[in-house]
Amino acid sequence: xxxxxxxxxxxxxxxxxxxxxxxxxxxxxxxxxxxxxxxxxxxxxxxxxxxxxxxxxxxxxxxxxxxxxxxxxxxxxxxxxxxxxxxxxxxxxxxxxxxxxxxxxxxxxxxxxxxxxxxxxxxxxxxxxxxxxxxxxxxxxxxxxxxxxxxxxxxxxxxxxxxxxxxxxxxxxxxxxxxxxxxxxxxxxxxxxxxxxxxxxxxxxxxxxxxxxxxxxxxxxxxxxxxxxxxxxxxxxxxxxxxxxxxxxxxxxxxxxxxxxxxxxxxxxxxxxxxxxxxxxxxxxxxxxxxxxxxxxxxxxxxxxxxxxxxxxxxxxxxxxxxxxxxxxxxxxxxxxxxxxxxxxxxxxxxxxxxxxxxxxxxxxxxxxxxxxxxxxxxxxxxxxxxxxxxxxxxxxxxxxxxxxxxxxxxxxxxxxxxxxxxxxxxxxxxxxxxxxxxxxxxxxxxxxxxxxxxxxxxxxxxxxxxxxxxxxxxxxxxxxxxxxxxxxxxxxxxxxxxxxxxxxxxxxxxxxxxxxxxxxxxxxxxxxxxxxxxxxxxxxxxxxxxxxxxxxxxxxxxxxxxxxxxxxxxxxxxxxxxxxxxxxxxxxxxxxxxxxxxxxxxxxxxxxxxxxxxxxxxxxxxxxxxxxxxxxxxxxxxxxxxxxxxxxxxxxxxxxxxxxxxxxxxxxxxxxxxxxxxxxxxxxxxxxxxxxxxxxxxxxxxxxxxxxxxxxxxxxxxxxxxxxxxxxxxxxx
Ligand SMILES: *[C@@H]1O[C@H](CO)[C@@H](O)[C@H](O)[C@H]1NC(C)=O
Ligand SMILES: CC(=O)N[C@H]1CO[C@H](CO)[C@@H](O)[C@@H]1O
Numbered sequence: 001x002x003x004x005x006x007x008x009x010x011x012x013x014x015x016x017x018x019x020x021x022x023x024x025x026x027x028x029x030x031x032x033x034x035x036x037x038x039x040x041x042x043x044x045x046x047x048x049x050x051x052x053x054x055x056x057x058x059x060x061x062x063x064x065x066x067x068x069x070x071x072x073x074x075x076x077x078x079x080x081x082x083x084x085x086x087x088x089x090x091x092x093x094x095x096x097x098x099x100x101x102x103x104x105x106x107x108x109x110x111x112x113x114x115x116x117x118x119x120x121x122x123x124x125x126x127x128x129x130x131x132x133x134x135x136x137x138x139x140x141x142x143x144x145x146x147x148x149x150x151x152x153x154x155x156x157x158x159x160x161x162x163x164x165x166x167x168x169x170x171x172x173x174x175x176x177x178x179x180x181x182x183x184x185x186x187x188x189x190x191x192x193x194x195x196x197x198x199x200x201x202x203x204x205x206x207x208x209x210x211x212x213x214x215x216x217x218x219x220x221x222x223x224x225x226x227x228x229x230x231x232x233x234x235x236x237x238x239x240x241x242x243x244x245x246x247x248x249x250x251x252x253x254x255x256x257x258x259x260x261x262x263x264x265x266x267x268x269x270x271x272x273x274x275x276x277x278x279x280x281x282x283x284x285x286x287x288x289x290x291x292x293x294x295x296x297x298x299x300x301x302x303x304x305x306x307x308x309x310x311x312x313x314x315x316x317x318x319x320x321x322x323x324x325x326x327x328x329x330x331x332x333x334x335x336x337x338x339x340x341x342x343x344x345x346x347x348x349x350x351x352x353x354x355x356x357x358x359x360x361x362x363x364x365x366x367x368x369x370x371x372x373x374x375x376x377x378x379x380x381x382x383x384x385x386x387x388x389x390x391x392x393x394x395x396x397x398x399x400x401x402x403x404x405x406x407x408x409x410x411x412x413x414x415x416x417x418x419x420x421x422x423x424x425x426x427x428x429x430x431x432x433x434x435x436x437x438x439x440x441x442x443x444x445x446x447x448x449x450x451x452x453x454x455x456x457x458x459x460x461x462x463x464x465x466x467x468x469x470x471x472x473x474x475x476x477x478x479x480x481x482x483x484x485x486x487x488x489x490x491x492x493x494x495x496x497x498x499x500x501x502x503x504x505x506x507x508x509x510x511x512x513x514x515x516x517x518x519x520x521x522x523x524x525x526x527x528x529x530x531x532x533x534x535x536x537x538x539x540x541x542x543x544x545x546x547x548x549x550x551x552x553x554x555x556x557x558x559x560x561x562x563x564x565x566x567x568x569x570x571x572x573x574x575x576x577x578x579x580x581x582x583x584x585x586x587x588x589x590x591x592x593x594x595x596x597x598x599x600x601x602x603x604x605x606x607x608x609x610x611x612x613x614x615x616x617x618x619x620x621x622x623x624x625x626x627x628x629x630x631x632x633x634x635x636x637x638x639x640x641x642x643x644x645x646x647x648x649x650x651x652x653x654x655x656x657x658x659x660x661x662x663x664x665x666x667x668x669x670x671x672x673x674x675x676x677x678x679x680x681x682x683x684x685x686x687x688x689x690x691x692x693x694x695x696x697x698x699x700x701x702x703x704x705x706x707x708x709x710x711x712x713x714x715x716x717x718x719x720x721x722x723x724x725x726x727x728x729x730x731x732x733x734x
Contacts (some may be wrong), residue, residue: 002347006375008495016146016335017102018099018334018336018337019098019102019103019106019329019330019333019334019338020096020097020098020330020331020334020337021096021121021615022094022095022096022336022337023093023094023095023096023097023603024092024093024095024376025093029090029091029092029093029510029718032090032091035567036087036090037565038567039083039563039564039567040084041560042074042560042561042563042564042567043083043522043560043564044080045560046076046080046560046561047073047076047077047080048117049551049557050072050073050562050732051073051287052124052134053069062705064734065363065547068542068547068549069549069707071534072535072538072549073148073536075079075535078528078531079531079535082524082528082699085379085517085520085521085524086521088373088377088513088517088518088521089370089373089374089518089521090136090370090373090516091373091376091377091514092373092376092377092514093369093372093373093375093586094372094375094376095372095378095465096331096425096463097464098326098327098330098331098466099330100323100326100330102292102327102328102335103326103329103330104328107190107333109142109144109147110149111144111308111329112147112307112308112333113147113148113149113305113306113307113308113594114143114147114148114307114308114309114311114312114325115147115149115150115151115301115305115306115307115309115310115311116141116148116151116310116312116313117151117153117294117297117298117301117310117312117313117392118131118134118135118138118150118151118152118153118309118313118315119153119155119297119312119313119314119315120152120153120154120155120156120161120289120534121154121155121156121158121290121293121296122155122250122317123156123158123160123161123224124625126315126316127161127221127224128158128160128161128164128165128220128223128224129164129188129190129217129221129224129314130316131152131161131164131165131315131693132165132167132220133188133189133190133191133318134188134313134315134316134318134319134387135150135152135165135168135274136171136172136175136187136188137169137191137318137319137320138177138185138188138189138311138313138318138319139172139176139271139272139274140172140175140176140179140180140184140319140322141319141324142180142323142326143272143324143326143481144274144506144721145176145263145271146263146272146273147271147307148263148273148307148521149263149272149273149274149275149301149305150273150274150275151277151297151300152165152274152275152276152277153273153277153278153279153296153297153299154256154276154277154278155251155278155281155287155290155293156250156278157249157277157278157281158278159229159241159244160223160224160227160229160578161276162234162237162240162241162256162258162278163220163223163237164220164223164224164228165260165274165276166233166236166237166260166263166276167219167220167233168216168586169260169261169274170216170273171189171212171213171216171273172261172272173271174208174209174212175189175209175213176270177270177271178205178209178446179322179398180205182203182205182206183207183321184323184470185320186318186319186322187318187319187322188211188318188319188320188321189209189213189661190217191318191351191472192297193210193213195301198391208334210664211300212445224361226670229241229603234522238435239258240258242277243256243257243258244256246610249473251281251283252278252281252282252283253278253281254420254424255279255420255421255424256276256277256278256729257275257276257278257279257300257416257419257420257423257497258275258276258359258416259273259274259275259276259416260274260275261273261306262267262275264304264305264413264423271361273304273305275300275301277296277300277423279292279423279424279692280298280423280424280425281425282425285425287425288434288446288599289444289446290439290444290446291438291440291441291447291450292434292435292438294312294438294439295428295434295437295438295439296392296422296423296471298310298395298438299423299427299433300423301421302391302422303414303418303422304419307390307664308391308392308393309328309329309389309390309391309634309715310384310388310390310394311325311328311334311388311389312384312385312387312389313385313386313471314385314473315385316473316687317385317386317473318471320351320468320469320470320471320472321466321468321471323472324346324466324470324471325388327464327466327470328346328388328464330343331344331462332344332388332390333709336382340399340459340460341379341459341460341461341462341463341484342389342390342393342399342454342455342459342460342461342602343382343387343388343389343390343393343394343451343454343459343461344387344388344462344463344464344465345371345380345381345382345383345386345387345461345462345463346369346386346464346465346471347367347371347463347465347469348363348383348385348386348473349365349469349470349471349472349473350362350472350473350474350475351472351473352474352477353475354476354635354636354638355582355585355638356582356584356585356588356638357581357588357589358638359475359476359477359478359482359588359592359648360482360588360589360591360592360593361475361476361482362475364579364580364581364585364589365572365575365576365577365579365589367579368465368579368580369575369579370521371463371465372463372465373464374515374518374520375461375462375463377512377514377515377517377518378455378460378461378514378515379459379460379461379462379463379515379550380451380461380462381447381452381457381519382447382448382451382453382454382461383447383448383449384445384446384447384448384451385452385473386471387447391460392404393454393457394438394439394450394454396432396436396437396457398457398458399457399458412468412673414491418652420483424592428456433605438450438451439657440501442499442532443492443495443496443499443593444488444489444490444491444492444495445489445492445495446619447491447498448492448496448522449499449501452496452501452503452506452507452511453507455510455511455515456501456506456507456510456511457510460508460618460671464646469488475629477632477635477641478631478635478641478642478643478701478710479595479640479642480641480642480643480644480649481594482592483595483596483599483600483648483658484600484648486596486600486601486604486721487599487600487601487604487607487648489522489525489602489604490525490529490596490601490604490605491524491603491604491607491608493523493525493526493609494523494524494526494527494604494605495608495611495695496519496523497520497523497524498608498612502523503515503516503519503520503523504520507519510642525596525601525604526601526604527605527713528597528601528609529597529601529602529604529605530547530602531597532594532598533597533598533602534599536594536598536655536659536688536692537655537658538661539688539689540658540662540685540689540692541658541662541727541728541731542685543662543663543682543685543686543689544661544662544665544666544731544732545731545732546669547681548681548682548685549684549685550683550684551684552680552681552683553679553680553683553684555682561684563711567630572585572586576589589696590695591695591696594695598651598655599648599649599651599652600648601650603647603648614623630708630709630710631643631710634708634710639698639706639710640698640699640701640702640710642710642711642712642713642716643710643713644713644715645710645715646716649712649713649716649720650716650723652699652719653699653703653712653717653719653720654719654720654723654724654727655724656696656699656700656703656720657703657721657723657724657725658724658727658728659689659692659693659696660693660696660700660724661724661728662689662724662728663686663689663690663692663693665728666682666686666689667686670686675714694727699712703716703720704717718721
């Protein structure tokens with residue numbers, strides 16, 4: 001009897017099954033917690049050792065040595081506390097799984113309207129052909145075309161980008177139906193045509209589409225190379241180009257708006273709405289970078305298609321999975337748990353990664369471990385791309401306030417001139433835009449702070465990592481770009497910590513402790529550079545000078561130091577391999593971990609402090625997406641690229657040389673003295689400095705052994721050697 005009841009209930013609730021489930025891995029979490037407790041025990045004994053400073057080394061401690069030990073104690077307290085904060089990211093990870101089949105059964109084509117915002121800022125750094133491939137890949141998403149709109153925001157105000165989009169709008173008429181008919185994947189034409197395994201190569205339809213694409217690509221590339229739009233195109237899309245008068249420049253122009261495909265009208269071919277927008281820019285008005293562009297898009301789109309859901313994408317991130325919108329909707333439309341979720345973040349994945357990921361660009365552990373941990377604590381950060389938002393939430397709706405119903409009637413169609421006013425420089429004056437509405441201004445990582453503010457209004461967010469990556473971008477392919485990007489991130493995150501929206505005080509009582517700590521892990525990137533820098537310099541210099549900093553290898557006190565070092569690294573290696581990485585990849589990531597902390601984060605830290613003191617201005621550097629041929633070859637071979645003179649390289653070079661000189665001198669001293677006792681007391685320092693030297697191998701190669709264009713510039717090498725030698729000499733005679 002009871003069984004039948006159950007079955008009856010199941011049938012009744014058959015179409016009320018959840019659209020997604022949240023899973024935990026209990027076994028792994030318990031193992032991790034036991035392990036973390038053991039490491040913490042050892043950290044405490046390290047602190048205890050430093051404070052009580054056992055008598056074994058005490059006899060010959062002078063005031064200078066005492067001071068150094070005090071510094072070591074401070075650093076180790078910092079490392080220990082930071083380690084504690086970081087554990088929040090692994091304490092309670094969750095994984096989400098969606099059921100798109102249930103979504104289709106329940107909603108069919110009756111899905112909410114979706115607006116996709118693609119942002120580009122410079123036609124040279126971000127080639128128009130790449131941008132339109134991204135646009136085409138989302139235009140062909142598996143989604144009813146009458147519900148979908150793609151907006152391209154061009155902060156470069158470039159005719160070339162507009163021209164490329166106009167060409168793409170025409171090509172979309174062939175491409176979108178083709179993708180849907182043959183269920184093509186991926187839906188970026190360039191990516192599809194370059195993948196050989198698509199099996200459709202031979203069909204007539206595929207050949208025709210490929211031919212059309214190649215012709216279009218050739219036209220766009222020629223125009224880009226000549227920096228001139230062909231005359232035929234000007235005639236064809238006249239009303240678009242007429243908006244560029246002779247004095248339009250990148251920094252000074254009126255709003256340019258063109259609806260290239262209008263899905264609100266009944267079209268014969270079903271393709272989504274396509275809109276080009278370049279908001280007004282005037283030198284005397286601050287444009288607030290990408291956040292400003294996003295806010296202009298939010299307003300302009302509200303008068304055109306007004307999608308209830310907004311997907312935000314960088315112009316280099318194409319959709320590699322046409323079902324990603326449905327995945328995200330499984331979460332946002334779920335009647336129970338989904339109701340409290342404001343946005344769904346996909347990881348930032350890259351296609352241009354070499355096997356061992358020389359620059360650690362994939363951030364494997366962040367993407368596959370830490371963000372799942374954040375999700376378990378209340379939700380991942382909004383990272384500015386690959387994120388599905390609810391429009392009304394991004395515009396300020398608090399959790400618990402009623403949602404406005406989507407109006408059934410077709411929106412009144414406004415004149416383009418009236419819509420353009422929404423993207424003018426002055427529209428935001430005396431308004432809540434940039435504060436309570438839209439993306440927040442005044443921070444280099446506006447996305448993170450916006451996500452935090454949404455979570456502080458009571459919302460949660462969700463993190464989705466489907467096996468087939470949803471969006472794929474282009475990673476920085478040289479060391480300098482990578483370090484510059486990291487500098488901006490660390491600086492922005494640190495500014496958040498010091499701002500009025502700091503997770504620590506603003507988030508207090510609004511979001512859970514786990515999430516506050518989770519934010520702090522990233523917000524403390526910049527300040528965490530200083531201890532790492534000091535620690536690595538101190539251990540090397542003290543090795544040179546023969547000042548012991550660690551217990552003897554034979555002493556019992558050596559155990560906690562050894563355990564923390566070995567266990568933490570073994571765990572991090574296991575985690576990395578579990579995320580699908582290789583051993584070399586892990587080793588490369590350790591190097592990047594060191595380089596980021598001893599260059600990008602140092603500069604991020606100094607910049608932030610200077611800015612707080614009012615001595616420096618914000619600047620936003622876009623990272624280039626194309627590499628010249630030789631450099632690309634070196635990238636493929638995983639040879640580290642230096643090539644430019646940069647203060648960050650000077651710092652890295654000096655530190656590298658310092659480690660090298662100190663360990664070489666100490667090794668020579670050891671060989672001449674033949675004193676086993678020396679190795680006993682200095683063992684740990686030998687190992688640390690030695691590991692740093694081995695880790696730095698590509699740096700030494702770049703400075704001393706290579707002869708290609710990508711080697712370290714000679715001036716940097718010379719300066720580094722001089723600086724490192726003077727530091728060693730100073731210490732030796734102190
Ligand atoms: C991208 O999509 C293609 C085609 O479906 C698939 O084979 C590939 O594995 C995807 N790439 C990633 C990184 O998931
Ligand atoms: C921009 C860029 O570097 N693209 C490269 C990405 O990787 C593929 C294959 O490894 C190359 O063909 C692209 O040129």
